Amino acid sequence: MNPLAPNHQEEYKLKDTNPQLGERWPYGGLRGGGGWIGSDRATSTYDLVEQMYYLYVRVVKAKDLPPNQVTGNCDAYVEVKLGNYKGKTMHFEKKTNPEWNQVFAFSKEKIQSTVLEVFVRDREMVTRDDYIGKVIVDLHEVPTRVPPDSPLAPQWYRLEDHRRGETKVKGEIMLAVWMGTQADEAFPDAWHSDAASVHGEGVFSIRSKVYVSPKLWYLRVNVIEAQDVESQDKSQPPQVLVKAQVGNQILKTKLCATRTTSPFWNEDLLFVAAEPFEEQLVLSVENKATSSKDEVVGRISLPLTIFEKRLDHRPVHSRWFNLEKFGFGVLEADKRKEHKFSTRVHLRVCLEGAYHVLHESTLYISDQRPTARQLWKQPIGILEVGILSAQGLLPMKTKDGHGTTDAYCVAKFGLKWVRTRTITESINPKWNEQYTWEVYDPCTVITLGVFDNCHLGGGEKPGGGGGAAKDSKIGKVRIRLSTLETDRIYTNSFPLLVLHSSGVKKMGELQLAIRLTCLSLANMIYLYAHPLLPKMHYIHPFTVNQLDSLRYQAMSIVAARLARAEPRLRKEVVEYMLDVDSHMWSMRRSKANFFRIVSLFSGMISMTKWLDEVCQWKNPVTSVLVHVLVFILICYPELILPTIFLYMFLIGIWNYRSRPRNPPHMDTKLSWAEAVHPDELDEEFDTFPTSKAQDVVRMRYDRLRSVAGRIQTVVGDMATQGERFQALLSWRDRRATSLFIVFCLIAAVVLYVTPFKIIALVASVYLLRHPRFRSKLPSVPSNFFRRLPPQSDSML
Template sequence: MPPKQKPSEDYYSLKETSPDIGGKSAVGGNDKLTLVEQRQFLYVRIVRAIGLPPNNVTGTCDPFVELRIGNYKGTTRYFEQSSNPEWNQVFAFTKERLQGAVVEVLVRDKEFINDQIIGRVLFNLGDVPSRFPPDSPLAPQWYRLEDRNGVKVAGELMLAVWIGNQADDAFSIAWHSDAAAVSGENVANTRSKVYHSPRLWYLRIHLIGAQDLMPADRNRKPEAYVKAILGNLVLRSRVSQDKNLNPSWNEELMFVAAEPFDDPLILSVEDKVTANKEECLGRSVIPLQQVEKRFFPPSMGDQWINLERYVIEGQEVKEVKFACRLHLRIFLDGVYHVFDEPTYYSSDLRATSPNLWPEKIGILELGILKAEGLPPIKNKAGRGTIDAYCVAKYGHKWVRTTTMVDNFAPVWNEQYYWDVYDPYTVITIGVFDNNHLAGEGKNAGKRNPSIGKVRIRLSTLETGRIYTHAYPLIVLEKDGLKKMGELHLAVKFTCTSLINLVQTYTQPLLPMMHYLNPLSVYQLDLLRHQATYILALKLGRADPPLRKEVVEYMLDTGANKWSLRKGKANVERIMICLSGFVAFWRWFDKIRKWNNPAATILILLLYIVMVINPHLILPTFFFTIFVAGVLHFPKRPRNPPHMDTRLSHAENAASDDLDEEFDTFPSSKTGEVLKARYDRLRGVAGKLMLMTGDLATQLERVQALVSWRDPRATLMFLVFCLVAGCLVHVVPFKWLVILTGTYIMRHPRLRMAIPSFPQNFLRRLPARMDSML
């Protein structure tokens, strides 16, 4: 077998494109579609009919409407035994692909073998009016039906016909001619939709103690613990050390709850009689609608709740009176941010409570243009095919484009908007194959395979600029790296308040309570899995549903899984950041060895001047950084970051490394001892991978101060260096040293638990984590 040919250098790289976007429509220009190529559609809205005649055979009428334009044909659903049906369906035909000049609307009867025509209405395509937003919707009109000879017959049809574009309100609910092969209820799975994530809350239950427990055996001391059930999730407290009738725990249990609160909270006090036997000493069902919400940092008060107890006497269940009580503090916490994504790729950092939201700083506009070179994912009629659609997620808003049926180069040209509250956020766009376009029975159990995704960090975008690029869709599989095509996007970040944008860089990254009362790593990991599960469940109940595998892929549920490849890549990131210090030492070693006498004499003279005049050290330092940042400006990145296959060690990953990375957890390898050691090693190595990744991220953020990766942050830092250089030049050096030392050694009462301005600024700087695969 010949060796696998190595792809070219730009095979996996980002490519700038020049699509025809931002223009006005041909008729009545509008500004709603500034990031996509405008496409014109012929829209036909079939509203209802009256006075349809019954057929001569059955004496009834089962009408439906059929539309014909050239080679395209669309049909409505039919009504049984109805002379006055109401359809209210919209059909959209791509105008550029229409071959006919006449729109033929036929009303047919389902009872006849050949679906005999009851009547028809004809429209010349040249006479159809145009309607573009912000124009109001076109009012439907009544049309008398006529036969093939143009003679009026019984019955009237209400409809509207117009030419519009993809910004039309009817676009997302219409049956599209591009999906003509899909019929019935499956048409809904092809339409573009907008989803909103439910608001997530932390449900906090602080267990204090219980009173007057009544175990079945009064002669033994109960080993009591509390079991909390919310939906399908069960949490247990530790067994109380007070083995008496009034146990105490002083322990907190946390759930993630989503609005509307459908599932109640069930609390029960259990007695661990033996290792395999438990006895319920009392339970209480608490509707979450009755639980108090915390909108501000002050803590909530405690309360006592009565626990009910039931005993079985014969075949009857009876309630025991005067049951025990449970002492606790319970509330829905809205002052924290509920994580549903990895922190590095989070698209929303706000607290749950709207009262704690910052001011809006801008608007994000995304144009999903098209894809090219998509591979066949499934077989249909003996040939490979793909039914591609895109999903984009930012903040609480998810969007799903139209599914392009049987198309390896789909063209969407759909535009969406989001409000932006923090530039240190990421928008994620994924491409999927729609596996739910067959019959209802054939759709069962199928998954929508992922084709690839793109992540764009807003802080790397210049405000007001439109970025148009072709993003390679890169996936890593067991047999190596694969390119699944290219996704063409247009992105624009518009700043609505420059003051709020600049102020954001000085604010804490997360809500205040994450620093005053931080959650542990174990808690965050558990709660994030809960949030992901809830979002997948809620979005899976929409119409059409956003599938569980789609939600999990967009939220990077396997981000913390151990990978030797990622570990090597993170170590290399650290070495790249430290390479500057190594290069400086090598340069200084050459100076010290007099390899270049002129340079050595110059550095020596400069050193003597600095020692004689120490007040010039800090101005020189800040001015040097300022000059370095200015010199880096022409070399600043012009394109948003994307997956870097070399940085990720994905191109040359060994087969053994990939086999380990894609291995299940727990491992599927044989040998119990090997399996246990292997899993333990992977668990420890996963934590080390995160530590090295965090270290690399911090070093890369420092490096990003003058790299212009975040143009606003670099400009702010350079201005600070310029002002600081002038300030330290004016103020005597000794006073600066005294003030700095006094500030560092200030009394603890003068300190605050929240991060300082420099820390907040540094945490918002971009790192190369965005380019990790």
């Protein structure tokens, strides 16, 4: 029996909270990634978080510092002390006029003193002399600054040494001291008293940052043909293929069926490339010398910047490229001959900008725009998220003999990733940071994840093992924007659920405040009739295998580029946020998808039981009414369709009473995470390929998992389509349900006043119309249906 069964259901549910959110107070444009830099659409308020006051100290520079009497130099640094908290700047060697320009932030809630002390010390004099001089600031005299007021101007303070009963002036230091909130533009890059124990390189990994995903393009390489291909063995013509490489991505054409010096392929090879283009396209023509050996007969390296960027389906001009001979040691005297008779390859290469480059699970896609900015439309809304706090986090590692957690939160929507600051040694961290995104499509998902920072130094690695430390995942929240009402503030506490090899586990709760502001209701409703992805996905679609490969390559590129930022957004964080393992086989997921389908047929079973009760006259009044209805519809068949649409209209209105009040969240029962067998969990957390003994077992087990994974995906897609039918009248997407019931009402009226024969004639002519009058793009009903929210958002 699973100890996490029904008595934990209440614990896993969404909870309403009543945080003391700030009033509509202004903040700086760049603060916390509140909008794109320079964007006039960035919100002008900071009202979805609780106001937190901080004492800010900006240490700018110093001048006229006295040199050390022994060394004749001054290796100065500044120590800012407030009660028991101390912050230090970097030190400069041999400079009497150093410039630091660093900011320190002390939480007002933890201030334990009425004075601020600023010491200037010489690193070489610490053991002999405490400081060069200091400045004392009375906190009662500190001004309060509220953006958009201009930053407080720093001023010079004299450094005084009060030892031995006398006062000496030893240079000056430029400071700015003020009281502000987390809306201050100095907040993200400041040293925080919340992480006072972090020093050295660890300081860079605790700051809040905004990241932008690299701009991804599909690189389409159409390998047409080659000429003048020569092999080392002159006795027989070569049989060749072309190998293309972009970064770590390697693809090959098929082996040319005939042995010839002018092979022909006409194959498309697809890659993912990121701007700025650092990799090159490396092409090599390889001859199949023997069954186990390929010889390279020519190679060329081409920068991606020379290729055309295609924004639609217009044809791209092909070009011939001369290959450099490989491994022959061509002499300078043969260069002219080589250029004249070199191997050439015929290519048609372009960078595809009209596609959306998928790098996340298609179930939880957060951006649907094409790569080329020229094809972007105007935003239809603004999404504001206040990341308030977390409650009851479990200790993730040990430090000084006791459990602790150094938590930070990452949010991803569209191209923009945000990361809050790290709160050290707290199981109830308070971030109170607000971020803003522009929304281009309501049928998208924002993902928020909470992680334990394992790169601060001074603590044991998780699990106590060796190897490189990884930031531990604490939990994740997904919210589909179409399930949110516009201009309403949602304040909820989301349980952070993670599936371990021992079962599902609650790791704590994440408190959020969310608001979706609509800029144009007409444009938002207009989108429901349009394709989910850019039209090139439908005009020239990719195969399933191509999509799987391209998605994996895109994820790898995004993870690699974000890992080069400072502070790094690590690979394990990016993979967890992008759901890279969502297509892996597991018995639990297969069971969950199976029971999703079973639940869809429960309505049909209930209808069958009700019909049986009518036939059995268990309720005579109901049976009589059904007989009367049947007689009317038989006598007047033109009333059948109006009655059906009117019935659905009334059901939709009736279901409005039980509409969801909060956005959906992880459902452990739907995910089949509570009743899973321990052996099935062991199978799910097994490595891929399997680590079990016996080579034959490994081969069969991997084959089973690969095949069953595809079946699992198909079953899940079937369940998704059925759940979208249910979503038509369930009010999970209020706008979609409103549109549908209005359509039902109009259809009922039109069908009532229009003869059935005319309706049947128009419908048959439309369905049997000539292909010339058909479009490759999906129809309006199809687009509307694909935008309906399935329950897959709530699956672990």
